[in-house]
Every structure is written in structure tokens, then in C-alpha cells.
Amino acid sequence: MKRSWRALLVNPWIYDFAAYNLWSEPTGLLEVGAYLLGMGYEVSLLDCLDRRHPDLRAYRIREDRFGCGHFLKTVVPKPDCVGHVPRRFGRYGLPLDTVRRELAATPPPDIILVTSGMTYWYPGVHFAIALLRQSFPGVPVVLGGIYATLCADHARRHSGADYVLPGDWKATLPALLAGLNLRPSDAPMPRYPAHHLRRNQGFAAVTTSRGCPYRCTYCASRLLNPAGYVPRPVDDVVGEIAYIVQDLQIPDIAFYDDALLVHSAEHLERILDGIMARGIRCRFHTPNGIHARGMTEALAHTMKQAGFETIRIGLETVSEATLQATGAKTSADEFARAVGCLKRAGFTGRQVGAYILAGLVGQTFREVMDTIAFVHSLGVTAHVSRFAPIQGTVEWERWVRAGLIAPDADPLLQNHVLPFPPGAPLTEAEYQAAVLAAREGNARLRAHSDVSK
Ligand code: SF4
Numbered sequence: 001m002k003r004s005w006r007a008l009l010v011n012p013w014i015y016d017f018a019a020y021n022l023w024s025e026p027t028g029l030l031e032v033g034a035y036l037l038g039m040g041y042e043v044s045l046l047d048c049l050d051r052r053h054p055d056l057r058a059y060r061i062r063e064d065r066f067g068c069g070h071f072l073k074t075v076v077p078k079p080d081c082v083g084h085v086p087r088r089f090g091r092y093g094l095p096l097d098t099v100r101r102e103l104a105a106t107p108p109p110d111i112i113l114v115t116s117g118m119t120y121w122y123p124g125v126h127f128a129i130a131l132l133r134q135s136f137p138g139v140p141v142v143l144g145g146i147y148a149t150l151c152a153d154h155a156r157r158h159s160g161a162d163y164v165l166p167g168d169w170k171a172t173l174p175a176l177l178a179g180l181n182l183r184p185s186d187a188p189m190p191r192y193p194a195h196h197l198r199r200n201q202g203f204a205a206v207t208t209s210r211g212c213p214y215r216c217t218y219c220a221s222r223l224l225n226p227a228g229y230v231p232r233p234v235d236d237v238v239g240e241i242a243y244i245v246q247d248l249q250i251p252d253i254a255f256y257d258d259a260l261l262v263h264s265a266e267h268l269e270r271i272l273d274g275i276m277a278r279g280i281r282c283r284f285h286t287p288n289g290i291h292a293r294g295m296t297e298a299l300a301h302t303m304k305q306a307g308f309e310t311i312r313i314g315l316e317t318v319s320e321a322t323l324q325a326t327g328a329k330t331s332a333d334e335f336a337r338a339v340g341c342l343k344r345a346g347f348t349g350r351q352v353g354a355y356i357l358a359g360l361v362g363q364t365f366r367e368v369m370d371t372i373a374f375v376h377s378l379g380v381t382a383h384v385s386r387f388a389p390i391q392g393t394v395e396w397e398r399w400v401r402a403g404l405i406a407p408d409a410d411p412l413l414q415n416h417v418l419p420f421p422p423g424a425p426l427t428e429a430e431y432q433a434a435v436l437a438a439r440e441g442n443a444r445l446r447a448h449s450d451v452s453k
Contacts, residue, residue: 005182006042008109008136009033009197012128013048014092014121017085017417019071021051021063022287023254025198025205028145029115032169033197034190039183044109045197046102048093048128052199055098066252066285066309067202079123081410085418091124103135111182112136113173114161116145119391120415122154129160140180144169149224150391151411167226168210191233192240196248203252203285204244208237208271212258216327217394218360218387221258229259231267238274245282252309254285261294269299272306283307289314289355292330295338300345311347312383313338315354318371322363326395332374339378349445352380358426358434359387361398365430369437376441384438386431388416 011026026047033043047053049071051061056072063069071092078089094102112132116125129141143161147154152166165172170189177183195204209232211225222228244250260268284303289312303311317323318332335354342352354375358368368384375382389396389405391414399405404421405413419428426434 004040004042005111005184006044006107006109007033007036008106008112008132009043009045010112010114010128010132011045011047011049012114012116012121013094013124014071014117015076015089015123015127016092016118016121016415017082017087017089019073019090019092020068021049021071021201022068023066023203023205023252023256023285024049024117025195025201025203025254026115026117026145027193027205027207027256028169029113030193030195030197031190032113032144032173034192034194035173035187037194038190039185039187042107043194043197044106046099046106047198048099048124050094050199050201052201053094053098055095063202066283079410079412082412082415082418087417091127093124099131103131106135108136109139111177111180112139112141114141114143114145116143116147116155118415119147119151119411120413122147122151122159122411125155126159133160142173142176144173146220146224147411150220154411167224191236192243195240195244195250200248200250202250203254204248204250205254205256206237206240206244207256208232208267209257209259209262213262214259214327214329216329217398218326218357218390219258220390220393223390223392225258229262231263234267234270234274237271238278241271241275241282242278242280245280250282252283252285254287256288258288259291260286260288261291261299264294264296264299269302272302276306281307283309285310286312288312292334292338295341297341297344300341300347303342304345304347308347309351311342311352313352313354315371315375316357317360317363317367318374319363319367322360322367325362326360335375336378339380343379349379349381353383354380356382356384356438357387358384358431359420359424360395361402361425363387363425365426365434368426368430368434372434372438372441376445379445381442381445382438384431384435386416386420388414388418390414 073090075088141161142163144165149166155164211229212221213229315335372382389399400407
């Protein structure tokens with residue numbers, strides 16, 4: 001009898017100056033895993049970012065009560081184009097020996113599928129593919145994910161993969177497998193990712209929808225999801241959360257939607273009602289940022305009842321002019337109203353925070369500081385992110401026209417850890433001052449009794 005086909009899924013290392021796991025999970029790769037399992041494949045996962053691997057016990061890597069934490073860092077040489085950055089560059093994730101041992105113990109697969117995250121993490125992808133080629137010569141290697149979508153030409157030229165599949169894998173992988181005579185039968189698309197392929201990390205990531213109806217000038221959502229906002233069926237999401245919490249005993253769930261609150265009366269509220277009706281108890285987090293515009297008193301109360309713990313709202317700036325120029329996804333008034341709804345529903349100032357962008361073309365230091373002060377005046381925390389342009393976005397073009405980045409710049413230069421270049425809207429000193437102001441204000445809020453209200 002012919003044996004099953006075998007697939008090896010690979011979640012590669014992160015190469016960066018800093019990395020922290022904020023509930024990230026390779027959900028696209030696990031969705032591919034569910035699809036292959038549905039066709040009768042034997043599927044295994046090499047997860048270079050497995051923070052609970054037994055080999056890491058000796059390193060005592062801490063995690064917080066919601067499952068977030070650092071990765072093991074192995075210092076590696078800095079690539080030339082970021083050689084000027086006065087920080088140590090590293091490979092984050094499992095020790096190399098551990099990965100080599102795991103590969104040696106893996107039966108030879110018929111196909112290898114590698115995912116990719118941030119564009120500037122590509123050295124980890126390339127290194128993983130080189131290792132896979134040594135371990136399994138002749139086995140086709142397929143690369144998908146964010147880097148493969150946003151920098152497809154770079155990935156085709158440099159990654160070493162046999163096939164680079166940009167965009168939604170559902171549109172390309174079935175035909176590729178058929179072409180390789182590796183599709184034993186037509187299989188339905190999976191209802192949700194095979195989270196059980198991954199060792200329990202204490203959390204899982206769920207997306208209830210793909211894409212976003214807005215078109216912010218700095219955001220890659222439309223490049224990654226050209227169809228815009230597409231919600232998943234409510235029953236599929238409720239079923240996925242039941243499987244995660246009740247079957248896999250995972251207590252924390254991060255929603256990674258781009259637009260979690262869009263059409264919430266027909267979508268998120270029905271999902272949360274379904275979860276509560278089934279008696280599912282878990283904690284929810286929104287690290288991707290939610291839209292202030294979508295918040296209502298009723299939704300805030302339902303979110304509180306359902307177990308939301310961490311709420312981040314994408315404000316970006318308090319300047320109406322900048323908000324209008326970058327996509328008009330919210331306003332300062334809408335943000336204040338959303339915070340009011342959440343506080344009246346019982347969320348504390350610690351649980352609610354605002355994302356603020358610093359360094360957009362046209363922004364001033366005063367604007368960033370005013371935004372931080374505005375957020376703190378509402379009794380919630382401020383989280384400042386350094387703006388770094390993403391290839392293909394409107395803001396990328398603005399940076400190119402302003403001479404702040406070369407049109408053919410290495411993807412490593414899209415890293416938001418890098419200092420601002422000379423001529424950027426903010427100086428590095430101003431950015432550091434803004435980060436400090438946010439931190440100090442957050443600390444004052446946490447120390448102040450009002451933060452619990
Ligand atoms: S609203 Fe958020 S996800 Fe949507 S385009 Fe703007 S930044 Fe991106």
C-alpha cells in the first residue's frame with residue numbers, strides 16, 4: 001500500500017535587533033497544515049519560534065501571565081546595510097543545534113512549506129531554507145507569507161525556494177500541488193488553522209476576518225488582502241475558539257484582524273455571543289489595534305463580559321490634518337468616545353492603550369507629543385511606534401520622493417528599529433524623547449489610583 005505523502009511546515013527564525021512575542025502565531029502556515037491534513041498528508045511542523053521547546057528550559061526564558069515574552073537570542077554578524085546600527089543583531093528562536101537535531105529526526109518529506117513574517121526578517125527565512133536544502137536535497141521548497149508577498153521579486157532572486165507564492169495560498173497552492181503530482185484528492189478548504197500542530201504556547205492567534213475597508217497610506221493591509229474586508233463565517237470562528245480553548249486547553253487568544261470591529265453587530269458581537277452561549281471562558285487580546293469608530297456602549301459591555309483583557313486602539317495621531325492625509329480611519333473625538341465606552345464597561349486604564357505613529361512625512365515633534373498628552377489625559381496608556389515605510393504603500397513612495405529611502409532599498413532597511421535617516425520628519429533625539437514621555441506618562445498612570453477606573 002502506498003504511504004501517505006508527507007509535508008514539512010517550517011516557521012523560520014527571526015533575524016533582528018530585537019524581538020518579542022506578542023501572541024504571534026503562523027496562522028497561515030497552520031491553515032495550510034489543516035488543508036494538507038484534510039487530504040490525508042502526514043504533516044509535521046518545525047517551529048523555530050517554539051518558546052516552550054524542552055531545549056529552552058535551561059535558558060529560563062520568562063513569559064508574562066498572558067503567554068507573551070522574549071525569544072532566545074543568538075548574536076550573529078550584522079548584514080552590511082545595517083552595520084551602522086549600534087545594536088547587536090541576532091537570530092531569535094531555537095538554538096541551531098536543536099533545529100539540526102529536529103531535522104535529522106524528521107522523515108524525508110515530499111514537500112516543504114516555509115512561511116515568512118516581516119520583510120526585514122528575511123535572513124532567517126533564507127538561512128532556514130539553506131538548512132532544509134542540506135537536510136532534504138531535491139525536495140521542493142515552497143515559500144509563502146508576508147515577505148514572500150510584499151517582496152516577491154527579492155524572495156524569488158535570493159531565498160533559495162523553488163516556488164514563491166505571494167498572496168493568499170488558497171489561490172495558488174492547490175494548483176502547484178496538482179502540478180507536482182502531490183495532490184491526492186480535491187480537499188475542501190479548511191474552516192480554521194490546525195493549531196494543534198504547534199506545541200501549546202499558552203496562547204493562539206485568531207483572525208475573524210481578512211483585510212480592511214480602509215486604505216491608510218502607511219499600511220500594507222490592502223497589499224496583503226487586495227479584496228479588502230472579508231469576514232469569516234461566525235460559526236467557523238466560534239468553532240475555532242472552542243477547539244483552541246476546550247480541546248487544546250489554551251487560555252489566551254489574540255485577535256489579529258485588521259478590522260475586528262467592522263460591522264461588529266453582525267460579526268464580532270455574534271461571535272462573542274456564540275462563545276458565551278457555549279460557556280467558553282478565555283482571555284482575549286487585540287494586539288493589532290482596533291478601530292475607535294466601531295466602538296459602542298453595547299459592544300464594550302459584551303467585550304468585557306466575554307473576557308477581553310488587552311485592548312489597543314489605533315489612534316496614530318491627534319492631528320486632524322495628518323489623520324485626513326493618511327486615510328481618515330478615526331479622529332480624536334472618536335477615540336475619546338471609544339475610551340469612554342470601554343471605561344464605563346469596566347475596563348481599566350491599564351487594559352486600554354493607544355498606538356501612536358511617529359515619523360510620518362509632514363509630522364512634527366509637537367504633534368507627536370500632543371498626541372501622547374491627549375492619550376494620557378484620557379487615562380489610558382500610550383504606545384509610540386517609530387514609522388518605517390513598507391514597500392508598496394503610499395508612505396513608501398513619499399519617503400522615496402523625499403530621498404529618505406532608495407526605491408530599491410534592501411528590505412532590511414524597512415525595520416522600525418533602525419534610527420531615522422537624516423532629513424526624516426523627526427530626529428532620532430525627538431523620537432527617543434517621545435518614547436520616554438509615553439513611558440513616563442504610562443508609569444504615572446499605573447501608579448495613580450485613577451488608572452483602575
Ligand atoms: S484601518 Fe488599520 S488595518 Fe485598515 S488600512 Fe488603516 S491601518 Fe491598515
